[in-house]
Amino acid sequence: MATENKNLSVYDKSKIPNAEKLRFGIVVSEWNDTITEPLFQGAFNALVDCGALQENIVRWNVPGSFELVHGCKKMITSQDLDAIVAIGSVIRGETSHFDFVCGAAAQGIKDLNLAYDVPVIFCVLTDDTLQQAIDRSGGKHGNKGTEAAIAAIKMATLGNI
Numbered sequence: 001m002a003t004e005n006k007n008l009s010v011y012d013k014s015k016i017p018n019a020e021k022l023r024f025g026i027v028v029s030e031w032n033d034t035i036t037e038p039l040f041q042g043a044f045n046a047l048v049d050c051g052a053l054q055e056n057i058v059r060w061n062v063p064g065s066f067e068l069v070h071g072c073k074k075m076i077t078s079q080d081l082d083a084i085v086a087i088g089s090v091i092r093g094e095t096s097h098f099d100f101v102c103g104a105a106a107q108g109i110k111d112l113n114l115a116y117d118v119p120v121i122f123c124v125l126t127d128d129t130l131q132q133a134i135d136r137s138g139g140k141h142g143n144k145g146t147e148a149a150i151a152a153i154k155m156a157t158l159g160n161i
């Protein structure tokens with residue numbers, strides 16, 4: 001189902017485990033911060049709405065989406081966390097740099113999920129236009145940060161009875 005057919009901000013709290021006892025990290029790319037800041041707010045607000053304590057949410061900033069992987073790895077190995085949300089916004093420019101940044105972020109985050117037991121949620125928008133990014137960071141399609149926070153709670157409690 002394409003994003004245009006679902007709202008990224010819609011979730012059913014009755015089907016989400018309470019996050020009160022969980023600790024979360026959020027690593028935020030500073031590139032396109034007009035997009036990544038709303039994504040962070042969406043994620044932060046959803047975690048708190050689902051019971052997470054504000055003091056149990058750790059935020060680090062990195063320069064760009066390419067640096068999300070190292071930032072998440074450093075957070076995994078230095079903090080005691082139940083899940084991490086990696087937030088970025090990559091918007092296509094004139095060159096193929098977009099493909100390399102997106103690919104590196106996606107593959108690197110995937111590798112972290114294989115190498116460590118802390119789930120890292122891929123909250124990196126990869127858009128052709130700024131409008132697409134706006135639409136997915138609190139616009140008409142909702143907020144990808146909200147969706148990522150819910151995924152983080154679900155993955156942090158995966159397999160719990």
Ligand SMILES: Nc1c(NC[C@H](O)[C@H](O)[C@H](O)CO)[nH]c(=O)[nH]c1=O
Nearest residue numbers: 029031063064065066088089090091
């Ligand atoms: N163009 C975008 C970038 N580019 C920067 C890279 O992520 C990286 O910081 C740089 O290549 C130095 O290693 N990053 C984004 O997050 N979004 C973009 O649109």
Ligand SMILES: CC(=O)[C@@H](O)COP(=O)(O)O
Nearest residue numbers: 091092093094095097098
């Ligand atoms: C995703 C990028 O790195 C891109 O925004 C850079 O723009 P350009 O490809 O025009 O250098």
